[in-house]
Amino acid sequence: MSILVVGSVALDSVETPYGKVDDAVGGSATYFSASASYFSPVNLVAVVGNDYPMHEIEFLKSRNVDFAGLQVEQGETFRWAGRYNYDLNQRDTIYTHLNVFQNFKPVIPDKYKDAQFVFLGNIAPELQLSVLEQVHKPKMVALDTMNFWIEGSQKALRKVLEKVDVFIINDAEARQLAHQTNLVKAAKSIFEMGPKIIVIKKGEYGAAIVTKDSHFVVPAYPLEEVFDPTGAGDTFAGGFVGYLAKTNELNEANLKRAVVYGSAMASFCVQDFSINALKQLTSEVIHERVLAFKSLSHFDEN
């Protein structure tokens, strides 16, 4: 099944202890698409300025990413610059220039409106809501957000949450939204807000998927070098939603595997700047990484 993703397409300038890049392709919809496209066709809705280097994402077309929903506006593309400190767990934003993104109104092309799998990338909840008003009857809506919206637009965020099936969030944000430090309790209180499935990203500690009656945890893949963590969360979401769209069946076994595929894709992403590490993977390489996750976490009880 194809996936509709609405999010940001940006140009990122990033500095890590390993190096730096300027105006590299980034943004939630970009990372998501690059990752999900290994599993399912992707229809992307976003906005860029007329300065955007379209050739940089041209290769995604060959992996069935459709750009008919990408609006190109007069002006500059959304730009973000950040710097990671030595342990890569903290990052400082140097600037955020919304540029053409400031007036972004997602317009879902007619041919995308029957999307069965929808991913609402981390943008204003009001925009996420407007996407849901345009699509028909999706089988699964997954949503990402961030502390900025939890703090500043919680009313709108709570309104979207009522309509989503899967909420993908990091542990600090889950605690913040639920006013609960215990993550099991936080998940319970988020269930009351609408989502039936919560995926909690824990950075270097991995990810968990929680439903009302199940809990499953995937550790992060142990890497000696994390080159650049930018986009890891959206890449995770791409693997997660991409795998589910491919199977087209939301059972428990598929949901577990989807978290593993998401974690595998994220483990590739962080090994290079921008989407570079997501350009030339193969299904064999991805499957090998999934097997590595198995030996990382399975044991024989006797």
Place this chain on the structure above:
Amino acid sequence: MSILVVGSVALDSVETPYGKVDDAVGGSATYFSASASYFSPVNLVAVVGNDYPMHEIEFLKSRNVDFAGLQVEQGETFRWAGRYNYDLNQRDTIYTHLNVFQNFKPVIPDKYKDAQFVFLGNIAPELQLSVLEQVHKPKMVALDTMNFWIEGSQKALRKVLEKVDVFIINDAEARQLAHQTNLVKAAKSIFEMGPKIIVIKKGEYGAAIVTKDSHFVVPAYPLEEVFDPTGAGDTFAGGFVGYLAKTNELNEANLKRAVVYGSAMASFCVQDFSINALKQLTSEVIHERVLAFKSLSHFDEN
């Protein structure tokens, strides 16, 4: 096989958001023994004052904990008081009164000297070293330590590390000792110090076991109420070493299972104050928890 444990036996006064206890039995050797005794006989070497409420640990005798190595000195028992804040991840020490522990010189009774499994609880590295000088030829020596010794007695600590097989440490301490924020690199650099096996405790995120060619991660058991985290690390070590001593074979499958058993025991420990939750477990209840860890972390790759 029986286990020799050398560590502290203390009286703890603890305050958590759930309640408080005064002068409750605690200490690394106490938690370790209460946990390990579900798997293997334990010989305990420690010191207490003549104020120690021996009846509180009497029940351990029926589980084959031998107290012939417990020195009872004139004076007061080692006392520690601490307070946990709301999220239980941070604790403030209110006081540490070493009392009789100040002059503790571990004396290993002759009948313990052939111990095949030795656990050196978190005490001064010089004392840990003196234990190793007294025992004959153990099959496995496991060691715990803390930031206090890494900072203040690193030379002695490095000397003990050369002689141990398994180093049990938390993630912050591993980073501190190795001067490395990346845990995979930190483990590599700790291997150079001696241990062949490193067990990294990550608190609410679980535990990992790392050897030169394997990496295995167990998530923490998702609990809605963590009543009191005191002793969780020593209880983990008790389950880990206890299980290995029971199998008496240090292969990869057993090491993995040992981390799961350690995690299971720790998940019980934190559900009550002191060693209360470790008093009346059964092998069925423990095995059920191990199965819960399986469903928490296993997936079918297809």
